[in-house]
Amino acid sequence: MSQEIENVQACDDRHADAALRIAPVVLAGGSGSRLWPMSREQFPKQLIGIVGPASLLQSTVQRLRDFAGARDVAAAPIVVCGDDHRFVTAEQLQASGAQARIIAEPARRGTAPALTLAALAACASSGDAIVVAMPADHAIADTPAFQRAIERAADHAERGAVVTLGVPPVRPDTGFGYVRLGAALGDGAHRIGRFVEKPAEELAAQYVASGEYWWNSGIFVVRASVWLDTLERLQPEMHEACVAAFANGRGDGPFFRPALEDFERSPSDSIDYAVMEHLGSDATPAQGVVVPLEAGWSDLGSWDAVWDALDKDADGNVARGRVVFEGATASLAHSEGRLVACVGVTNVVVVETDDAVLVVDRSRVQDVKGVVERIKAGHGPEANTHRKVRRPWGYYDSIDQGERFQVKRIVVQPGARLSLQLHHHRAEHWIVVRGTALVVRGDEQFLLSENESTFIPLGIQHRLENPGKVPLEIIEVQSGSYLGEDDIVRFDDTYGRA
Template sequence: MTHPEDTLIPVILSGGTGSRLWPVSREAHPKPFMRLPDGETLLQKTFLRAMRFSRSPEVMTITNREYYLKSKADYKAVLTEPITTSFLLEPFGRNTAPAITLAALKALANYGPEAILLVLPADHLIENTDAFDKQCAKAITLAKDNRMVTFGIMPTAPETGFGYIEFGDLYPAHTDCHQVRRFVEKPDAALANTLFQSSQYLWNAGMFCFKAGVLINELNHHAPQILQAARQCWEKSRAHPTDPYTFEFDPVSFAEQPDISIDYALMEKSQEIAVIACQFGWQDIGSWEAYKKLHPADSNGNTVLGDAILIDSQNNFIHSESRMVASIGVQNLAIIDTPDALLITHRDRTQDVKQVVQTLKEKSHQSYLMHRTVIRPWGSYTVLEEGHGFKIKRIVVKPEASLSLQMHHHRSEHWVVVEGTAQVLNGEQTILLNTNESTFVPVGTPHRLSNPGKTDLVIIEVQTGQYLGEDDIVRFEDTYGRVT
């Protein structure tokens, strides 16, 4: 067990789907994996901030189990020094109160009640990391005094997309550290303006710092049902088959967790809350309007990412991944174009994009869930065309990577090699295929596709059958621990 005063555990919350950033953010490829102008994802930036704390024996990430391999790949791409990365994998979302409670139980079991947790959402951008480090040092000092600390952002404008914190007196000998008077829900425009003008309110950033033991004690006092449900879930969690530092939560007991935020469940009730007034270039990249601010505008106020022609158009944001976008005589629009979905909204309404996503989910439309291009640990696939009884994919397998040994109940597959060399296990036969060569995999046949080469393997896959859903797969062996 690490010595208590040396134990600081950064905890990254990476569970939100980012529905207001649809159609780029999808449930299977959410906001933390969106790349910013410098090429890094929001998740990578959060991880790099967490790694700055040298006293940390590990960086803990709470995320959906479907994002586990993507998250590990993101971390590996920016990892510059050895550090333990642990994961708590949720079968589905249950908000921040259960997630943070389970993280505290893990820290309590591994490091004891004095371990300090620094909770960091994965969808925030912080420009001044040195200022951020200084404010974290203040939070850690207060946490050692058995306070639960939240980070408040000094507002720069009336904002209806954030909750607010009303702060009171300063703590003695703690500059910028105040007592919390109350939490305020996301306001309407009139109330947001009133709060902004009062100078007694901060934006609620959703970042926290506290001892594991203090959080558990406060939950026991104010929200015992949440603590009890989390304990039962933790007792039934199991280690990931390929990573002893990672735990998967039992779906049945996890479903018993209340779907509630830590603010509602505890922070609004506890008397042990302190808030630090922060200025470190914080941005919550929660809407297309916020994302637009990361990029420069031209002389007409237009921000363009991709190919576009704008005629007599002002103050627009255009994001196009592949096609040319042309506009004539429009103002103040956000136009987001992806290969399978197009969003057009007034810039004042970008907070309402989540209503589109909700409607798509109700209609079971696949565009809420995934893109045509889907990232996998072994590479990626892109759906090129599909119709009744067929689907055509472009599959890219990374060098020396392999898909799982698998079979399908309802579909057959025909593979044609476009680039590279494929090693194929097809039933009892193992074959090598070069460019322009092919093989056919009948329904119910165990098969595996591997890339033995040093460059990408690219194949075209033609599926035929009465059911072509991605869930028609039985895995027998898998390099990435995906066998159930």
């Protein structure tokens, strides 16, 4: 790691004749509670195929893989995600063929520290690069137009500007922040006048009518060295904490894990508040530039935005999954299993999952976040997890539960294994329905084939492993006085979990 830190310190000493290459950075730390019940705390919207078969994370990484511009693009994008989501993030990136560098944030500190870690990683690997920081949970319909905007932004960034992509608005919208345009720069870009918070409806209409405001897309383009220098000038405490967290971090398989104690010292703040709103001041020589993005962009920040981004039938309806419309108009219905029938409704959103159903008027979709807060206040598990829960070894699906029992379907990927563990309050029965299981139970170790079963008594160390070439599927019946997931005492874990 010492050599990498030397590279970071020398980041702004690189003066190559060739254009700086682009380092794609994907910020994947959001929770997306407004898209509940599909998006949840432990499986947020960037990991879900909201508008297509690929997840939003996979689609975001793909946008710069086949870059058509004149610049080289780093083969391995940098993905910054929460520590809790690192395994499923790695799984999705591997499935999409992306050889990404994953930085697992040990704590939530906002987008500014996340971008700082990515800039440090970019400097450590290449000396300097033009960082293109993209939220992982947006949709862009026209990838070539997006790439052209990035190429234009990169030209400004190479000359030392901190660039954001602004979306010329097609309607007044109270769900977006806005950028007021400053002086024109001759290529469609402008100096940044100022940033504006999400406005009330009347004010948003005034912004759009004036032609002087663009939506703030949250996509930023900046030289890694310029970002680090600007942050050090404006937010020295954040800069120091992030540099220390990076210097004292460690590699962990496919992940880089910044030091927790150092990273927790960083103030929590967004890119806009920490840096963008201060550009052009006496505190920093860096100038802010906004480049137009006209590529069918959506932040997918609500179910209404999802409806707007998807193709509709002649009545303005969007159907996903097993859905039937009868006399319905301007509605969205999403089913993950059961048949959803919408009759005579207008402007509604219906979302069906295994354990929750949402019905909301499209004019009130911003209030879904409040529903999630109420579920959390009542300690409802539906706010945080789906019935189907991903784990680094596979997943489990809670099929049924009642007083003193719970039934799960457990799928373990080939070569994967659960931790060596015990439970203080429950016993478990395992029935193999597909594949072969290698079971550790106390001092015993044995194989189970299809249609064979075993019993794990309360308080006995045990482990389940898949030694085969096909997924292992078992039915687990738990019984006992307490069946929560926190009744797990781990003695050994392949994936480094506590």
